[in-house]
Amino acid sequence: AQSHVLWPEIDRITAEQLHYARQGVGEGVWELFAEDGEMRMYKREEEVNGLVVDPLKAVHTVKGVTGFEMCHYFFSPDYRLDWETTIEQMKVLEKVSDDTMIFLQIHKRVWPASQRDALFWSHLRQVPDSRDPDAQNIWIVCNHSTEHHSAPEKSNGKYIREKSNGKYIRVFLTVALVCQTMIEPPKNGAQITRDDLTCKITYCSVVNPGGWAPASVLRAVYKREYPKFLKKFTHYVYDQCKNKPIRF
Numbered sequence: 001a002q003s004h005v006l007w008p009e010i011d012r013i014t015a016e017q018l019h020y021a022r023q024g025v026g027e028g029v030w031e032l033f034a035e036d037g038e039m040r041m042y043k044r045e046e047e048v049n050g051l052v053v054d055p056l057k058a059v060h061t062v063k064g065v066t067g068f069e070m071c072h073y074f075f076s077p078d079y080r081l082d083w084e085t086t087i088e089q090m091k092v093l094e095k096v097s098d099d100t101m102i103f104l105q106i107h108k109r110v111w112p113a114s115q116r117d118a119l120f121w122s123h124l125r126q127v128p129d130s131r132d133p134d135a136q137n138i139w140i141v142c143n144h145s146t147e148h149h150s151a152p153e154k155s156n157g158k159y160i161r162e163k164s165n166g167k168y169i170r171v172f173l174t175v176a177l178v179c180q181t182m183i184e185p186p187k188n189g190a191q192i193t194r195d196d197l198t199c200k201i202t203y204c205s206v207v208n209p210g211g212w213a214p215a216s217v218l219r220a221v222y223k224r225e226y227p228k229f230l231k232k233f234t235h236y237v238y239d240q241c242k243n244k245p246i247r248f
């Protein structure tokens with residue numbers, strides 16, 4: 001993908017998001033708003049031009065899967081409709097390379113706000129750990145809004161069923177899923193099994209709704225949808241992997 005026009009931006013945003021994901025939530029600005037088992041979900045309340053763009057950061061620990069497996073199921077279009085419940089339609093507009101694609105997603109309407117779509121590149125990458133050079137166990141998927149000739153801001157009906165008003169408000173998003181595999185080597189030198197695996201997850205998301213929506217509505221939607229999404233997604237990956245050979 002190094003030759004693609006988007007490559008410099010993909011490289012820069014992915015590196016920025018990795019750094020951002022690694023920053024702790026200790027500094028007081030993050031507000032814990034959801035907990036479920038090992039999952040902790042934090043937000044910051046921010047508005048841009050009166051629009052709610054609350055950054056979100058979630059940390060979670062899932063036993064029995066690797067960081068690669070978690071990122072693979074998050075990245076691949078083949079499984080998305082199995083775990084993403086807020087999407088009405090999804091299309092891969094361009095396959096830039098095996099690890100980079102451009103998606104167009106129509107999200108379900110969040111009443112009373114009008115319906116939105118999201119157009120973004122998605123990039124999957126293994127990350128050398130600066131602090132531990134031989135840690136080959138960190139993977140990231142970064143999703144970042146982009147433009148594409150085949151899906152201008154106004155839904156042109158060519159690919160996606162035209163709604164009555166012929167237009168979806170386009171959100172602007174940056175999302176990162178960073179996953180690290182921890183292995184508890186079996187005492188007796190036996191082969192590693194899924195019981196020896198733990199996946200440490202950091203999920204970061206900033207979604208600008210692109211057009212006005214009541215702050216109270218958006219905050220209620222995020223409070224409900226994000227915990228549901230991360231719980232459903234991680235359970236889905238565990239179920240998909242549990243009877244399959246481990247992929248690092």
Ligand SMILES: CCCc1ccc(-c2ccc(S(=O)(=O)CCO)cc2)cc1[C@H]1C[C@H]1c1ccccn1
Nearest residue numbers: 084086107116118143171175209221222225226229
């Ligand atoms: C008015 C904003 C509408 C809206 C647009 C977009 C998104 C959204 C898009 C992408 C991603 S992802 O993590 O990249 C997974 C791929 O789909 C997550 C969220 C969420 C909402 C809102 C519907 C809410 C929501 C919140 C959390 C999870 C899912 N949906």
